[in-house]
Amino acid sequence: MGKKKEFEQGITSQAEDFSQWYIDTILKTEMADYSCVRGCMNIRPYGYALWENIRDAFDRRFKETGHQNAYFPLFVPESLLRKEAEHVEGFAPEVPWVTHIGEEALTERLAIRPTSETVICAAYHEWVHSYRDLPILINQWANVVRWEKRTRLFLRTSEFLWQEGHTCHRNEQEAREETMLILDLYREACETELAMPVIPGRKSDAEKFAGAVETYSIEAMLADGNALQAGTSHFLGQNFAKPFEIKFLDEDNTEKYVWQTSWGVSTRLVGGIIMSHGDDSGLILPPRVAPIQAVIVPVFKDDTKTLVLEEAARIAAELKGAGVRVKLDDREGFRPGFKYNEWELRGVPLRIEIGPRDIEQGQVMAVRRLDREKTTIARGELARRIPGMLGQFQDDLLERARKRTAESTREASTLDELAEIVEKQRGFVWAGWDGTPETEAAVKDKTKATIRNIPLEGGQPTDGLKDLVSGAPAAHRVLFARAY
Amino acid sequence: MGKKKEFEQGITSQAEDFSQWYIDTILKTEMADYSCVRGCMNIRPYGYALWENIRDAFDRRFKETGHQNAYFPLFVPESLLRKEAEHVEGFAPEVPWVTHIGEEALTERLAIRPTSETVICAAYHEWVHSYRDLPILINQWANVVRWEKRTRLFLRTSEFLWQEGHTCHRNEQEAREETMLILDLYREACETELAMPVIPGRKSDAEKFAGAVETYSIEAMLADGNALQAGTSHFLGQNFAKPFEIKFLDEDNTEKYVWQTSWGVSTRLVGGIIMSHGDDSGLILPPRVAPIQAVIVPVFKDDTKTLVLEEAARIAAELKGAGVRVKLDDREGFRPGFKYNEWELRGVPLRIEIGPRDIEQGQVMAVRRLDREKTTIARGELARRIPGMLGQFQDDLLERARKRTAESTREASTLDELAEIVEKQRGFVWAGWDGTPETEAAVKDKTKATIRNIPLEGGQPTDGLKDLVSGAPAAHRVLFARAY
Numbered sequence: 010m011g012k013k014k015e016f017e018q019g020i021t022s023q024a025e026d027f028s029q030w031y032i033d034t035i036l037k038t039e040m041a042d043y044s045c046v047r048g049c050m051n052i053r054p055y056g057y058a059l060w061e062n063i064r065d066a067f068d069r070r071f072k073e074t075g076h077q078n079a080y081f082p083l084f085v086p087e088s089l090l091r092k093e094a095e096h097v098e099g100f101a102p103e104v105p106w107v108t109h110i111g112e113e114a115l116t117e118r119l120a121i122r123p124t125s126e127t128v129i130c131a132a133y134h135e136w137v138h139s140y141r142d143l144p145i146l147i148n149q150w151a152n153v154v155r156w157e158k159r160t161r162l163f164l165r166t167s168e169f170l171w172q173e174g175h176t177c178h179r180n181e182q183e184a185r186e187e188t189m190l191i192l193d194l195y196r197e198a199c200e201t202e203l204a205m206p207v208i209p210g211r212k213s214d215a216e217k218f219a220g221a222v223e224t225y226s227i228e229a230m231l232a233d234g235n236a237l238q239a240g241t242s243h244f245l246g247q248n249f250a251k252p253f254e255i256k257f258l259d260e261d262n263t264e265k266y267v268w269q270t271s272w273g274v275s276t277r278l279v280g281g282i283i284m285s286h287g288d289d290s291g292l293i294l295p296p297r298v299a300p301i302q303a304v305i306v307p308v309f310k311d312d313t314k315t316l317v318l319e320e321a322a323r324i325a326a327e328l329k330g331a332g333v334r335v336k337l338d339d340r341e342g343f344r345p346g347f348k349y350n351e352w353e354l355r356g357v358p359l360r361i362e363i364g365p366r367d368i369e370q371g372q373v374m375a376v377r378r379l380d381r382e383k384t385t386i387a388r389g390e391l392a393r394r395i396p397g398m399l400g401q402f403q404d405d406l407l408e409r410a411r412k413r414t415a416e417s418t419r420e421a422s423t424l425d426e427l428a429e430i431v432e433k434q435r436g437f438v439w440a441g442w443d444g445t446p447e448t449e450a451a452v453k454d455k456t457k458a459t460i461r462n463i464p465l466e467g468g469q470p471t472d473g474l475k476d477l478v479s480g481a482p483a484a485h486r487v488l489f490a491r492a493y
Numbered sequence: 494m495g496k497k498k499e500f501e502q503g504i505t506s507q508a509e510d511f512s513q514w515y516i517d518t519i520l521k522t523e524m525a526d527y528s529c530v531r532g533c534m535n536i537r538p539y540g541y542a543l544w545e546n547i548r549d550a551f552d553r554r555f556k557e558t559g560h561q562n563a564y565f566p567l568f569v570p571e572s573l574l575r576k577e578a579e580h581v582e583g584f585a586p587e588v589p590w591v592t593h594i595g596e597e598a599l600t601e602r603l604a605i606r607p608t609s610e611t612v613i614c615a616a617y618h619e620w621v622h623s624y625r626d627l628p629i630l631i632n633q634w635a636n637v638v639r640w641e642k643r644t645r646l647f648l649r650t651s652e653f654l655w656q657e658g659h660t661c662h663r664n665e666q667e668a669r670e671e672t673m674l675i676l677d678l679y680r681e682a683c684e685t686e687l688a689m690p691v692i693p694g695r696k697s698d699a700e701k702f703a704g705a706v707e708t709y710s711i712e713a714m715l716a717d718g719n720a721l722q723a724g725t726s727h728f729l730g731q732n733f734a735k736p737f738e739i740k741f742l743d744e745d746n747t748e749k750y751v752w753q754t755s756w757g758v759s760t761r762l763v764g765g766i767i768m769s770h771g772d773d774s775g776l777i778l779p780p781r782v783a784p785i786q787a788v789i790v791p792v793f794k795d796d797t798k799t800l801v802l803e804e805a806a807r808i809a810a811e812l813k814g815a816g817v818r819v820k821l822d823d824r825e826g827f828r829p830g831f832k833y834n835e836w837e838l839r840g841v842p843l844r845i846e847i848g849p850r851d852i853e854q855g856q857v858m859a860v861r862r863l864d865r866e867k868t869t870i871a872r873g874e875l876a877r878r879i880p881g882m883l884g885q886f887q888d889d890l891l892e893r894a895r896k897r898t899a900e901s902t903r904e905a906s907t908l909d910e911l912a913e914i915v916e917k918q919r920g921f922v923w924a925g926w927d928g929t930p931e932t933e934a935a936v937k938d939k940t941k942a943t944i945r946n947i948p949l950e951g952g953q954p955t956d957g958l959k960d961l962v963s964g965a966p967a968a969h970r971v972l973f974a975r976a977y
Contacts, residue, residue, distance in 0.1 A: 044566045044612070044615070049566035051563070051616045052563055052564040053563055054563050054631065057561070057562050057563045058562070077538035078545065079535070079536055079541045080535070080541055080654065083638065084652070085530075086529060086530060105568075106592065106594075107589040107590060108592045110587070110590070111585055128528070128529060131529040132526075154567065156594040
């Protein structure tokens with residue numbers, strides 16, 4: 010990551026430079042900043058509070074579907090990492106190696122986990138004996154490291170936080186069902202909690218996880234027209250079970266290898282939220298995961314200060330009682346207009362303004378961050394109305410993102426057409442693909458767009474659909490896009 | 494850690510070999526096991542669920558006292574680790590060094606964090622400018638690594654999970670108040686949540702944190718008579734602020750260094766719970782943090798199976814509705830007696846037995862893990878009674894631990910006396926100390942007991958109290974013990 014930029018005021022506009030807008034917004038809202046370690050970030054309290062809410066939203070869903078959390082070591086002995094050939098090949102170039110403890114050289118080098126299939130499979134080898142031990146449905150919240158040449162706050166950092174699910178099943182069908190269950194859980198959580206619509210589908214072989222039989226992903230469309238792979242769910246088959254010898258005695262008294270899945274989402278979701286919803290005034294946070302859902306800004310002069318602050322404190326207490334994450338901004342020495350700007354920058358969904366006249370008239374003013382729409386609310390109805398307004402905000406935010414995604418989705422029938430769309434408008438582009446890695450590579454070379462996935466819905470080739478490059482009959486209808 | 498031990502049945506008794514009892518209990522209850530990485534453990538779902546509840550109990554208290562969570566990098570560049578001389582000296586021998594990324598050698602080695610003062614101070618250097626930026630009250634939940642020669646599951650592992658608070662203040666008094674606020678928060682949380690009484694006090698200089706001005710600790714007495722340092726709170730003074738140049742412009746327009754604290758508790762608390770409360774039947778878990786607070790074991794024959802299982806499911810739903818973490822053990826093919834043993838081993842506070850006769854009589858039987866006391870409860874009162882019984886269990890468990898700690902606390906007026914107590918009975922031993930490192934070392938050499946701390950209560954020397962070794966007037970009244 011580059012050097013920190015100093016701010017006079019405001020942030021770069023999206024139209025001028027979307028990437029700079031993104032960085033400005035993160036630094037200025039104190040979501041995160043660059044750390045003393047190349048490629049790693051400090052996640053600051055405001056950004057971490059958002060991540061905690063995202064984590065809890067996903068964690069609740071994992072537990073509701075029968076998964077349990079556990080924790081496995083940070084280190085992977087070299088011999089273990091090398092057990093699955095494709096896996097080590099995929100991750101080795103980015104792996105940090107521990108060679109010494111203090112002054113002493115290790116006899117075997119230790120990798121810092123880029124993902125934990127190998128360490129966890131070594132445990133499962135010990136844990137699984139009988140069909141009664143299955144399924145194993147375990148998830149881990151952890152830090153992982155993949156050393157990146159080019160990094161971007163939240164979207165691509167050398168160390169990141171994530172969850173990784175690792176499951177073992179008795180047969181192929183169960184494992185395939187788990188893969189799809191999680192894919193749909195991810196889709197639903199992204200839409201419900203982050204107001205971020207995503208396209209679930211299968212990755213091409215070129216883009217699948219190192220060691221998987223099949224990788225499925227959810228793909229989001231961001232406001233700048235780039236796609237974001239927001240989560241992946243892998244069907245591992247028996248690719249790890251065999252080298253790690255994870256075997257069980259089945260009911261029929263024969264020994265079998267387990268069938269496995271793994272799946273993850275990470276702190277890059279924070280970047281996805283920022284780039285999905287933000288505008289030139291800064292962040293717009295989905296109420297369900299926003300650290301602060303409503304901010305109260307009292308407006309007063311010296312002679313009305315006590316009156317207004319006391320009423321503002323009562324409102325804060327009432328809203329807190331109604332389950333709203335509320336903040337009262339009672340800082341002295343800042344004008345209300347300054348506070349309005351600051352909380353808009355920080356993306357707080359609702360602002361509640363309260364002054365002496367409002368008190369007199371028994372009302373308050375609520376302002377939506379999304380569209381600055383103002384609503385006068387009777388004082389007595391506040392605790393009832395605000396949760397409803399937050400729900401409406403969440404719905405409207407999702408609807409807006411859906412509309413934007415639909416408008417950014419086009420169709421191409423020739424490579425030139427695809428290239429032009431990708432160059433001028435970005436977004437998703439539907440096109441036919443013959444299923445060969447050659448045509449996939451040819452499109453990427455010419456347009457920098459990749460096959461995001463073969464969508465579960467709409468991924469079947471329509472009659473007469475042809476591959477963009479080869480002109481052969483299409484095997485799939487796929488979504489191309491440039492991606493982060 | 495050694496090799497896994499295979500079990501035929503049961504666990505070693507505490508009287509026979511307490512250490513082996515501890516290991517047996519952890520492995521057999523599937524709290525954790527030995528991982529493929531030397532000195533690191535796999536925290537299995539049952540152990541991790543306990544840790545999650547401990548984490549949430551502490552986290553709630555941190556937030557209630559104005560602290561916020563954040564996340565900082567895993568890696569510490571070598572030059573940064575070396576900035577505070579005592580600090581690096583204390584940790585360097587146990588630090589893993591990353592020297593390569595993939596095939597490429599790094600120009601500067603990276604340490605894996607043993608604790609995060611250095612990385613966080615580098616951030617605070619950037620964040621703090623004015624007195625308006627203070628105080629900074631930040632906590633991090635993270636993994637850290639200190640490579641240990643001898644390890645013990647949960648109590649001492651090369652990688653462990655913990656929280657580390659790092660705060661900056663405007664003046665010395667505020668920082669000292671924070672140090673003591675956290676020490677008392679730790680004491681209260683250990684007592685309330687873990688039913689583990691602890692002695693708060695100040696560490697001797699020999700035992701303080703590398704880089705601190707003063708270290709305070711909470712010390713628990715375990716069932717085998719060994720002490721456990723369960724948490725520490727450090728007053729760092731300006732020891733880090735100066736080399737890291739964390740300065741601010743104060744209201745009086747002069748530039749000043751901040752005053753700092755740091756503090757932590759870790760997964761060793763899980764070991765503390767096990768060794769505080771467990772018995773020859775296995776774990777006894779405090780209800781407030783137990784993953785399962787009540788287990789329902791249905792007792793039936795073929796002809797009453799449906800009747801009993803349906804009623805058991807209704808009871809489970811009712812208790813869940815009353816906020817109880819309840820599990821219905823409806824596994825087939827296991828006799829009730831087998832299930833009783835298993836849940837006793839796993840330390841579930843209450844067992845609820847329900848059979849056809851109970852249903853007929855409109856009642857259930859509840860059995861307390863602590864003392865196997867049986868209570869008949871009218872069916873209609875269950876949802877009201879069980880939460881109360883869990884509260885009573887928690888109180889009784891704390892009271893029992895308090896009593897045991899009191900009974901294990903003695904007084905010595907000569908070194909021989911201390912040596913005899915420590916050798917024969919273990920426990921805490923009060924004694925006079927002249928405050929010099931020489932006599933402290935002499936006691937340790939002869940008895941293997943160390944000064945656990947100078948307790949906040951009772952640490953003042955009584956009239957005429959003399960140092961055990963030198964015979965000089967005691968500067969403090971301290972607690973000696975052998976410790977994990």
